[in-house]
Amino acid sequence: MRLEAIPAPTLTRTLGLPAVALTLTVIAASGLALVAGGDPFAVLGLIVQGAVGSKFALLETLNRATPLIFTGLAVAVAFRAKLWNIGAEAQLYGGAVITVVLGTGFLPWPAGVLLPVLVIASMLTGALLLLGPAYLKTRLGVDEVVTTLLLNFIALLFVSMLLEGPLKDPMGMGWPKSERLIPEARLPRLVDGLRLHWGFALALIAAAAVWVIQTRTTLGYEMRAVGQNPDAARFAGIPVGAVILKTAFLSGGLAALAGFSEVAGLKGSLTLDLSPGFGYTGIIVAMLALLNPLGVVVSALFVAGVFVGADSMSRAADVPTYIADILLALALLSMVLAILLTRFRVVRD
Amino acid sequence: MEILDILLSASFWAAAIRIASPLIFATMGELICERAGVLNLGIEGIMVAGAFAGWMAVYTGTDLWTGVAVAFGAGMLFGLLHATLTVPFGLSQHVVGLGITLLATSATYFAYRVALPEVSSPPRIEAFQPYEIPLLSDLPLLGPALFSQTPLTYLAFAVAGLTAFTLYRTPLGLALRAAGENPSAVEAQGLSVTGLRMGAVIVGSGLMAVGGAFLTMSAFNSFFFEMVNGRGWICIALVVFGAWRPGKALLGALLFAAFDALQVRLQQTGLGADIPYQVFLMLPYILSILALIVMSRRAEVPAALMVPYNKGTR
Numbered sequence: 001m002r003l004e005a006i007p008a009p010t011l012t013r014t015l016g017l018p019a020v021a022l023t024l025t026v027i028a029a030s031g032l033a034l035v036a037g038g039d040p041f042a043v044l045g046l047i048v049q050g051a052v053g054s055k056f057a058l059l060e061t062l063n064r065a066t067p068l069i070f071t072g073l074a075v076a077v078a079f080r081a082k083l084w085n086i087g088a089e090a091q092l093y094g095g096a097v098i099t100v101v102l103g104t105g106f107l108p109w110p111a112g113v114l115l116p117v118l119v120i121a122s123m124l125t126g127a128l129l130l131l132g133p134a135y136l137k138t139r140l141g142v143d144e145v146v147t148t149l150l151l152n153f154i155a156l157l158f159v160s161m162l163l164e165g166p167l168k169d170p171m172g173m174g175w176p177k178s179e180r181l182i183p184e185a186r187l188p189r190l191v192d193g194l195r196l197h198w199g200f201a202l203a204l205i206a207a208a209a210v211w212v213i214q215t216r217t218t219l220g221y222e223m224r225a226v227g228q229n230p231d232a233a234r235f236a237g238i239p240v241g242a243v244i245l246k247t248a249f250l251s252g253g254l255a256a257l258a259g260f261s262e263v264a265g266l267k268g269s270l271t272l273d274l275s276p277g278f279g280y281t282g283i284i285v286a287m288l289a290l291l292n293p294l295g296v297v298v299s300a301l302f303v304a305g306v307f308v309g310a311d312s313m314s315r316a317a318d319v320p321t322y323i324a325d326i327l328l329a330l331a332l333l334s335m336v337l338a339i340l341l342t343r344f345r346v347v348r349d
Numbered sequence: 350m351e352i353l354d355i356l357l358s359a360s361f362w363a364a365a366i367r368i369a370s371p372l373i374f375a376t377m378g379e380l381i382c383e384r385a386g387v388l389n390l391g392i393e394g395i396m397v398a399g400a401f402a403g404w405m406a407v408y409t410g411t412d413l414w415t416g417v418a419v420a421f422g423a424g425m426l427f428g429l430l431h432a433t434l435t436v437p438f439g440l441s442q443h444v445v446g447l448g449i450t451l452l453a454t455s456a457t458y459f460a461y462r463v464a465l466p467e468v469s470s471p472p473r474i475e476a477f478q479p480y481e482i483p484l485l486s487d488l489p490l491l492g493p494a495l496f497s498q499t500p501l502t503y504l505a506f507a508v509a510g511l512t513a514f515t516l517y518r519t520p521l522g523l524a525l526r527a528a529g530e531n532p533s534a535v536e537a538q539g540l541s542v543t544g545l546r547m548g549a550v551i552v553g554s555g556l557m558a559v560g561g562a563f564l565t566m567s568a569f570n571s572f573f574f575e576m577v578n579g580r581g582w583i584c585i586a587l588v589v590f591g592a593w594r595p596g597k598a599l600l601g602a603l604l605f606a607a608f609d610a611l612q613v614r615l616q617q618t619g620l621g622a623d624i625p626y627q628v629f630l631m632l633p634y635i636l637s638i639l640a641l642i643v644m645s646r647r648a649e650v651p652a653a654l655m656v657p658y659n660k661g662t663r
Contacts, residue, residue: 003659084443136642136645140645145388146638157627157634161627280447283444284448284451320462322455322458325454325458329451332451333449336440337434340438
């Protein structure tokens, strides 16, 4: 068999195939629920209800989506330029660490000054963490998939070291946990009385900004050109190395904002379980969004809903919560296949 | 002086060989995939699946070698999925690989929870016991280190030898290497690039799963979450470190394992009191990155690695 490009895919094909993919994924997940001894229809209903069924559930989903929008954007920006950033987890913790270092009283400034400083400091830290691997890639050809992945482990161990050493909360009863941020360093609630914080708004602004960069600026054009064909881009006079470094700067900075917003908006302090793999989930978010920055918002909401819904379902129906990860993995794999099949058809020789 | 004492002890070298064994299986598996032109980032998840499948088979009553075969089969299934998506369909090997890792890991954890819902501490199995090779195991230093290991360790070294032999001494190996270097030439010979690549990914994934099974069937004797703990990613670094050659990759795995065994022992010495233990745990990863930087100067990456081959387009 081989693949043959379809000159003009029909609308049914473009919309139908991803729909088929998602339907099959849901059927597979229901099957797993059945295996686990649950009623598949009830399980799916409980997931949806747990994700969007009440005001509390909806806000929980929006909160959970916030770091995923940031890491999803980080991955989308990088992947578009074929910079395979698998290290959003490390960059996230980088942003969180600098937020705690500067925000627990080191900079006794009013919120109006301190918060922007924390945003910039976080972005710089995350950017630096990706610049290293990007530099190694452009100068020495060291594969950034491996270096960014390994950096995740190093970063987590480093954070663990800080939390048991210099950043340890003396009042923390021995738990590896940082001191709490001063009130001026906390992101305010978006709406009074609700748990949703300004990090969500910041994430939406970031998505819009990335969209503008990608579609309306020279850098966006260059990033796309480098991603499509580095050799052609080089031939056209685009400084490929410099574009990759700029992309790394943007990508790392965005991932770090996930750490900043989780600490300053939600948790108030740093612990080792700040991120249950937001950096890795960002890859799924970005792929489901076809690397489109506005699509990232939609897919982050979907992925967050699946996680939040599955957590609440797991408690209610006694089905392992890992079903959420399986669902997302299947969605990811079937979606990339469906998207391919909208542009190509399989021909038998 | 403490370091010298450690390096001269047989128990240290025995530990290093033991730690290297799962890495050798998985590294050879990854190397076969990459030599045929496919980067397999599913390795981490496939190792988790293999660790569980082999252990579960033995726990439910099969003998140990059947358990190894079950793990191999489980790995081949995920390899088949990976190969189908990346070879004939040519989907992004990064995305598919990470998707397989997520799928295999979460499906394994799910299966574990479904199979043993009430269990809080994972049950142990009668795992592989060390087998002392007659005469050789009596050698000083070498004997306890090399020839008093479990049969799976001997198998790991055999697999490394077989991989090297197949790649460099057989027509199949030539064809596999060509599929990763110059697929058009393979097609011109009347061989199927798709078939070669899919076969490499399926067999390679089987080996990765056996590497995972080593953890449950020869090292820890039970299955628990997070037990693979990044070993798969280390194997990807080892393939690069070994410049895509089985011999050098084997050496890399041994070096890495020796280093890992050393850091555990150093933590118990005077150094461990002064330096946070996280630094020791970080060292293998830092070492991997440094090794990649050093090796990059003369990297011999398979030319068609990560390049999908579509018959008829070139």
